[in-house]
Amino acid sequence: MAFTLTNEFKAKADKLRAGYPRPDAALIPLLQELQKDRGFMAEEAMDALAAYLGLPYARVKAVVTFYTMFNRAPVGKYHLQVCRNIxxxxxxxxxLLARLREKLAIEEGETTKDGLFTLSSVECLGACxxxxxxxxNEDYFEKLDEKKLDDLLEDMRHGRLRGMAR
Ligand code: FES
Incomplete structure (x- = not known):
């Protein structure tokens, strides 16, 4: 499927790039910006960004596949990423992961049928x-326990976490 970078994205990209010495130095913030629109990084979006930046597609794909913050497939309204490191x-x-699997009736890498939640386990989020x-999505929830997790799920189900949903 053809993918075209919007003029709005290009304007933001040009502004961002101006703050970096080389086009590839701006790659991560540009990918984050691009992902905001669709919630995931499609092959054609990576291709369009590589062409726009004058970078090899393989360079863009290597960054996307290295960092778990980039989704390779569509995700639910709320992407729950539980850190699994030490x-x-x-x-x-x-x-917590077991509780989420049970309450949402999905496994890691899956999305609930209503499209509300996607569950993932990820490497260190840097908040050890x-x-x-x-x-x-973009927000961290720390020092979680089962009660906090249950409350958080209820808040998401009832749309009480303003500004977080895609
Ligand atoms: S180990 Fe979980 S945030 Fe670092």
Whole structure:
């Protein structure tokens, strides 16, 4: 499917690029910006960005596949990313993941039928001191326990987390 970068995106991209010494230095913030529009990074979007920046497609794809913050497929309205690294693991992440699997009736990598939630486990989110941590879209929720997790799910189900939903 053809993909065209919007003029609005190009204007933002040009502004961002101006702040970096080389086009590839702006790659991560540009990919984040691009992902905001559709919630995931399609092959054709990576291709269009590579062409716009004058970079090899392989360079863009390597960045997208390296970082878990880039979604390779469409995700739900709320993308729940539970950190699975050591600090979070020790602080209870496996229990949180199990609870999410049970309450949402999905496995990691899946999206609920209503399109509301996608569940993932990810590498360190860089907030180890506040383990266990879950990222929901762009926001972090720290020092989670089962009660906080349940409350958070209810808030998302009832649209009470303003500004977070895609
Ligand atoms: S180990 Fe979970 S945020 Fe670092």
């Amino acid at each position: 600090s979070c693991h020790m602080a209870g992440a496996p229990g 001191g506040a383990a266990p941590v879950m990222q929901v």
